[in-house]
Amino acid sequence: xxxxxxxxxxxxxxxxxxxxxxxxxxxxxxxxxxxxxxxxxxxxxxxxxxxxxxxxxxxxxxxxxxxxxxxxxxxxxxxxxxxxxxxxxxxxxxxxxxxxxxxxxxxxxxxxxxxxxxxxxxxxxxxxxxxxxxxxxxxxxxxxxxxxxxxxxxxxxxxxxxxxxxxxxxxxxxxxxxxxxxxxxxxxxxxxxxxxxxxxxxxxxxxxxxxxxxxxxxxxxxxxxxxxxxxxxxxxxxxxxxxxxxxxxxxxxxxxxxxxxxxxxxxxxxxxxxxxxxxxxxxxxxxxxxxxxxxxxxxxxxxxxxxxxx
Amino acid sequence: xxxxxxxxxxxxxxxxxxxxxxxxxxxxxxxxxxxxxxxxxxxxxxxxxxxxxxxxxxxxxxxxxxxxxxxxxxxxxxxxxxxxxxxxxxxxxxxxxxxxxxxxxxxxxxxxxxxxxxxxxxxxxxxxxxxxxxxxxxxxxxxxxxxxxxxxxxxxxxxxxxxxxxxxxxxxxxxxxxxxxxxxxxxxxxxxxxxxxxxxxxxxxxxxxxxxxxxxxxxxxxxxxxxxxxxxxxxxxxxxxxxxxxxxxxxxx
Numbered sequence: 001x002x003x004x005x006x007x008x009x010x011x012x013x014x015x016x017x018x019x020x021x022x023x024x025x026x027x028x029x030x031x032x033x034x035x036x037x038x039x040x041x042x043x044x045x046x047x048x049x050x051x052x053x054x055x056x057x058x059x060x061x062x063x064x065x066x067x068x069x070x071x072x073x074x075x076x077x078x079x080x081x082x083x084x085x086x087x088x089x090x091x092x093x094x095x096x097x098x099x100x101x102x103x104x105x106x107x108x109x110x111x112x113x114x115x116x117x118x119x120x121x122x123x124x125x126x127x128x129x130x131x132x133x134x135x136x137x138x139x140x141x142x143x144x145x146x147x148x149x150x151x152x153x154x155x156x157x158x159x160x161x162x163x164x165x166x167x168x169x170x171x172x173x174x175x176x177x178x179x180x181x182x183x184x185x186x187x188x189x190x191x192x193x194x195x196x197x198x199x200x201x202x203x204x205x206x207x208x209x210x211x212x213x214x215x216x217x218x219x220x221x222x223x224x225x226x227x228x229x230x231x232x233x234x235x236x237x238x239x240x241x242x243x244x245x246x247x248x249x250x251x252x253x254x255x256x257x258x259x260x261x262x263x264x265x266x267x268x269x270x271x272x273x274x275x276x277x278x279x280x281x282x283x284x285x286x287x288x289x290x291x292x293x294x295x296x297x298x299x300x301x302x303x304x305x306x307x308x309x310x
Numbered sequence: 311x312x313x314x315x316x317x318x319x320x321x322x323x324x325x326x327x328x329x330x331x332x333x334x335x336x337x338x339x340x341x342x343x344x345x346x347x348x349x350x351x352x353x354x355x356x357x358x359x360x361x362x363x364x365x366x367x368x369x370x371x372x373x374x375x376x377x378x379x380x381x382x383x384x385x386x387x388x389x390x391x392x393x394x395x396x397x398x399x400x401x402x403x404x405x406x407x408x409x410x411x412x413x414x415x416x417x418x419x420x421x422x423x424x425x426x427x428x429x430x431x432x433x434x435x436x437x438x439x440x441x442x443x444x445x446x447x448x449x450x451x452x453x454x455x456x457x458x459x460x461x462x463x464x465x466x467x468x469x470x471x472x473x474x475x476x477x478x479x480x481x482x483x484x485x486x487x488x489x490x491x492x493x494x495x496x497x498x499x500x501x502x503x504x505x506x507x508x509x510x511x512x513x514x515x516x517x518x519x520x521x522x523x524x525x526x527x528x529x530x531x532x533x534x535x536x537x538x539x540x541x542x543x544x545x546x547x548x549x550x551x552x553x554x555x556x557x558x559x560x561x562x563x
Contacts, residue, residue, distance in 0.1 A: 052404045056562055074312065074406040082404050088397030092329045093322075104318025105405035147401065 003066070005030045005155050005186045006051055011060035013046050013210075020046040022210040023060065028155070028188055033181055035201035035218070036190040043210040044190035045085060048157040052082040064155060078106055081153035085160040085190075087140045089132040095119070095143060096128045099150055106151035118146045121176060138169045145176070156180060158189040162196060174199055194290075198222065206300055213300055222265060229289045230269040232259045235282035244275045316411040319402065323419030327385055338381055338427050339434070342373050346435055349495050360497050363526055367439035371521040372494030374428045374435070375456065379489065379514075380481055382424030382457035386416045387464030387477050394468065394561075403562060409555045413465065417548070420461030421454060428453060444527030448537075452520050455540035460485075462547035469551075469560050488514040499530050513539050 004027035013021040021043045028034050036044045049055035051062050053073055062069045064076040090098060099118065103110035119125040122142040127135060135143065141161070148156060158177070162170045177200055181187055191197055197204050197218060205215040214221075237256035248271055250261040259281075261272040269288070276283065327334040350366035357365040393399040402412055443449055463480065471477045491505075492514035498506050509515050510531075520536020523529035529536075555561065 054400060054403055054562060056558055074408075077404060077406040080404070082400070084397065084400055086397050088400065090326075090393075090396065090398050092326050101318055101322045102401055102405075104321075105312075105315045105402060105407055107312050107314045107406065109314065 002030060004028055005065060006188070007061075007063045007066075008047070008051070009061045011047070011050060011057050011062055013043075013050065013055065014058045019210050021050070021057070024207075024210070024212050026205060026212055026215065028186060029203075030186055031181065031184055032202040033177065033187045033189065033200050035197035035204045036188065036207055037192075037194070037197055037204055038190075038207040039192075042207045044207055045159055046210075047207065048082065048159060048188060048190065051076075051155075052080050052157055053077050054082070078151060079154045081148035081151065081156045083144050083148045083156070083158045083161055085163065087137065087144065089135070089140050089143065091131065091133040094129050094131055095124055095135070095146075098132055098143065099146055102147040103150035108151045110150055114150070114152075118149060121179070122146050123172065138165055141165060141169070142173075145173070149180075153185070155186045155188065158187065160190055160192070162191070162193070170196075208300075227265060227267075227290075228263050228269075230261045230263065230272060231287050231289065232273075232276055232281075232283055233285040233287075234258060235284045238281070242275070242279050245272065245279070248272050248275060250275075312405075312407055312411055315405060315407045316415050319407065319412065319415035320418050323385075323389055323416060324422055326389060327419070327423050334381070334385070334423060335427060335430065338377050339430050342377050342431050343434060345373055345376075346370070346438075350435075350438075360500070361528065361530075363528070364439060366435070367526070368497075368522075369495055370432070370435040370439055371525045372489070372492070372518045374432050374453075375514075375518050375521050376489045376494060377431045378424040378428040378453055378457050379460045379485055379517075381427040382420045383460040383464040383467075383481060383485065385420035385423040385464065386461045387468045387471075387480075389419075390416065390465055390468035391471055391474070391477050399561065409552060413462070413548070413552055413555055416465050417458055417461040417551075420464060421457040424457035424461070425453065428457075443525050445524040448533075449521060449524035452517070452524055452537060452540055455537075455544045456517055459540065459543035459547045462544070462551040465551045466547065466554060469554055485514075488512050489518075491515075492518050493530070494518055497530055513543070 006026070006028035008024050008026040011021055011024045012019065024043075024047060026047075036047065038044050046055055050057045051064060051069055053069055053076070056070070064079050067075045069076045093101070096115065099115060100110050116125070119128055122145060124139060124142055124146065127139060132140065132143065145158075145161070161173055161177075165173070174196075177187060177189070187200075189196070189200065201218045203215060204218050204221050206213045231253070234257055238252060238259075239256060241250055241252055241259070245259065245261075248261060250259050250272055252258070253260050259272075259276065261269060263269055273286075346366070346369070350369050353365070359365060360368040390399070393402070407415075467477055467480055491508055492512050493509050498509045498515065501509060516531055516536040516539045518536075519529040519531040520533040520540065523533040523536070
């Protein structure tokens with residue numbers, strides 16, 4: 001990997017007896033999209049908050065472009081943009097004022113061209129003079145992204161950018177993230193959604209209980225973990241599976257009304273489908289399902305629940 | 311130095327209170343005008359003079375001090391607390407603004423509101439009692455120090471507070487009682503012994519007296535004590551606010 005844009009070495013964060021981050025080492029390469037995956041309370045937000053300067057590490061070192069985030073905070077914060085998980089807005093001001101203030105905090109005079117570019121890219125041009133209070137939830141979330149981009153950061157942290165947003169907005173945000181990456185912005189996004197990581201990420205870091213469990217390329221992770229399940233709904237229930245299907249790893253579900261078969265990535269459902277056809281079962285429906293994030297976690301965490309933690 | 315960042319945060323804070331002038335400028339003006347009318351006009355017609363000064367003119371410096379103190383405090387306290395509540399404090403904390411720049415911008419905007427409210431109150435009151443000021447530069451210096459001190463106290467309180475009720479603790483249970491018992495409406499030398507003792511043990515009394523001296527040219531207490539109290543208040547409150555901001559307590563996890 002070339003010189004990392006973000007480097008964490010032994011970074012820990014403790015709140016009393018609770019360890020939110022435990023000696024984390026992580027490098028983020030220039031121009032990549034890194035997805036931080038993990039359940040609630042895993043430490044994802046704490047990790048990016050330390051780099052953005054919002055939280056102080058209890059131990060370890062975090063740097064951006066080779067500069068320490070505490071000692072050289074003026075430099076590193078100018079290089080970082082943070083889109084927080086929770087929507088925030090200042091009800092006293094308009095969209096334009098909000099963006100201009102945010103640029104000013106970073107010592108940047110927002111040019112008219114840059115302002116228009118951000119407003120157009122985030123579909124907020126029509127709301128330029130609207131009070132932020134009047135924006136819809138989706139618009140407020142887009143405004144958060146605009147605020148994080150006004151100073152043209154080298155690294156953009158997106159904390160659960162699509163949590164609770166509708167499909168259309170999600171697609172828009174993904175498209176914009178890709179556009180930013182194509183312009184050279186390094187992006188770190190936290191997400192619960194494997195689908196989001198699949199869609200966007202070059203690499204994936206899985207974090208749980210404050211520890212980074214693995215960091216690897218998305219394609220490799222999906223190859224290892226992202227199996228599929230074939231589900232055949234039957235018109236009439238079965239009492240037992242024929243031996244041929246059983247040998248393929250198939251199982252009965254829904255009281256015999258469905259047959260399910262798992263396949264590793266790259267594996268084929270052809271033999272199972274052929275066996276069903278050969279057996280002459282009346283088929284009602286056929287669907288495939290990619291492994292969910294929960295499936296991945298269960299696998300990576302060695303059978304742990306990976307459930308919510310405060 | 312992030313000069314543009316400082317000016318932007320100051321400008322944002324300044325414009326914030328101008329966006330709600332009814333609440334931030336008109337409301338304290340109405341309240342204090344009522345004090346002035348009730349105590350200065352109706353009661354003043356009976357009291358006539360205090361140490362040779364018409365009663366309405368006698369109470370005006372104290373009322374201005376009350377307005378400055380309350381508004382400087384409330385501006386930084388309510389603004390920072392609302393930012394914490396709304397989550398917009400993040401916008402400032404992730405920026406390359408230094409602690410001094412953040413605190414300075416909040417305090418400067420709060421001082422500006424205190425000066426505007428105090429100035430309006432002064433103009434309204436002086437229209438009835440006369441515009442003469444014995445030591446205008448010292449009056450302004452005192453007001454600046456006091457406003458900066460209470461603005462820093464507001465910042466500290468908002469950093470600590472978890473509810474609006476806590477934000478209002480200081481003005482409701484400390485500032486207002488101390489101001490009312492701080493010789494705004496009476497002269498300590500004319501008060502009964504117990505009230506006189508209580509008044510003279512009250513630091514706000516010396517601030518009111520110092521402003522009274524600066525405006526009227528006379529006061530019961532030495533103005534030097536008032537200036538020393540103002541300087542100590544501003545210095546200690548600003549240092550404490552800076553130290554708390556730097557520590558990250560309740561702002562940075």
